[in-house]
Amino acid sequence: MLEVIKFIKKNNIGRVIQNALLSKYTTYKVGGVASIIVFPKNEEKLIILLKELKDKGIIYKVLGYGSNVIFSDKAFDGVIIRLDEFDKIEIDDKKVTVGAGVSLVKLSYKVMKEGLSGLEFASGIPGTIGGAVFMNAGAYKSDMGYVVSEVRVLTPELKIKTLYNEDLKYKYRSSFLQDNPGYICLEAKLVLSHGNSKEIKELMEKRREKRIMFQPLEYPSAGSVFRNPENDFAGRLIEDCGLKGYSIGGAKVSEKHANFIINSNNATASDVKTLIEYVHNVVKEQTGVDLKVEQEFVNWE
Ligand SMILES: Cc1cc2nc3c(=O)[nH]c(=O)nc-3n(C[C@H](O)[C@H](O)[C@H](O)COP(=O)(O)OP(=O)(O)OC[C@H]3O[C@@H](n4cnc5c(N)ncnc54)[C@H](O)[C@@H]3O)c2cc1C
Numbered sequence: 001m002l003e004v005i006k007f008i009k010k011n012n013i014g015r016v017i018q019n020a021l022l023s024k025y026t027t028y029k030v031g032g033v034a035s036i037i038v039f040p041k042n043e044e045k046l047i048i049l050l051k052e053l054k055d056k057g058i059i060y061k062v063l064g065y066g067s068n069v070i071f072s073d074k075a076f077d078g079v080i081i082r083l084d085e086f087d088k089i090e091i092d093d094k095k096v097t098v099g100a101g102v103s104l105v106k107l108s109y110k111v112m113k114e115g116l117s118g119l120e121f122a123s124g125i126p127g128t129i130g131g132a133v134f135m136n137a138g139a140y141k142s143d144m145g146y147v148v149s150e151v152r153v154l155t156p157e158l159k160i161k162t163l164y165n166e167d168l169k170y171k172y173r174s175s176f177l178q179d180n181p182g183y184i185c186l187e188a189k190l191v192l193s194h195g196n197s198k199e200i201k202e203l204m205e206k207r208r209e210k211r212i213m214f215q216p217l218e219y220p221s222a223g224s225v226f227r228n229p230e231n232d233f234a235g236r237l238i239e240d241c242g243l244k245g246y247s248i249g250g251a252k253v254s255e256k257h258a259n260f261i262i263n264s265n266n267a268t269a270s271d272v273k274t275l276i277e278y279v280h281n282v283v284k285e286q287t288g289v290d291l292k293v294e295q296e297f298v299n300w301e
Helices: 002-010 043-056 104-113 129-135 197-214 234-240 269-287
Strands: 014-021 033-040 060-063 069-071 076-082 089-092 095-099 148-154 160-164 184-191 251-253 261-263 296-298
Touching: 002 014, 002 033, 002 043, 033 043, 043 076, 043 148, 043 184, 069 269, 089 104, 095 104, 104 129, 104 197, 129 184, 234 269, 251 269, 261 269
Parallel strands: 033 076, 060 076, 069 296
Antiparallel strands: 014 033, 089 095, 095 184, 148 160, 148 184, 251 261
């Protein structure tokens, strides 16, 4: 890894951190040590870096705010790439061009102030634009698929390409990017509609209060653990199985919202994973429903 550090510095790729605790870069606040975290300055530097990592066979992972991932407790012997410097926000009438590293919450408040409607669903989703485009993040019967018109991506072959809404194959919490590993979202274009700032703000505030009331936001978590099965709610199934408050090590099924697992007391990543598997198995045995995990396990193999 010393060679990679040297390469990053020599080529002025961007800020770099060595031996970083992943618990500081994920909302569950679990995970081992990453050899390198790098914040490329721009697209050109990102491509130079990726070319080198690919040539040398070094593993890497693009990370947003880590609000949907569970890194294992073991060391990540590779490079974590954060796109915080991809922070452009340009608003032209109803069209918004936004960099992959921008906070979705920040963007939703900014467009609200501009009197633009369409991102009210997103004001409580603590990720980046890149993570949201990848996950098709959503809430309140809306998601990124409704507002993204096109995405500028880097292909696995390191070519810059535009993918349009229909190319992104958006479905409930799924996208072309999830199904095709190696694509990196650099920037997205959203098309919103004109609305009334005051009304948009009121709706966002109402939803924020609802989240505070029904979600355990006072604890580290990564939001909903399981996808909702068709015409049902994962939380309802978990609650009906009597699992609210069940804990393994420092990980616990939230008493407030059964589809949240919280890091209630210095949990390890293994505690979280073991509890997810336990909940999955109990729900399957008691109800026959095979819940699908929404969160992503990284570096477990
Ligand atoms: C309290 C809480 C509430 C939540 N509520 C919701 C909710 O209501 N609805 C919802 O959908 N989600 C919710 N989430 C989950 C999470 O916030 C979303 O999935 C979010 O979109 C993840 O964004 P991120 O930037 O943190 O991505 P990360 O967790 O960092 O990464 C997720 C995946 O996206 C990939 N990725 C990240 N950036 C890029 C990029 N630029 N290009 C390509 N791939 C990339 C990563 O490699 C990884 O595979 C919640 C989470 C928390 C903690």
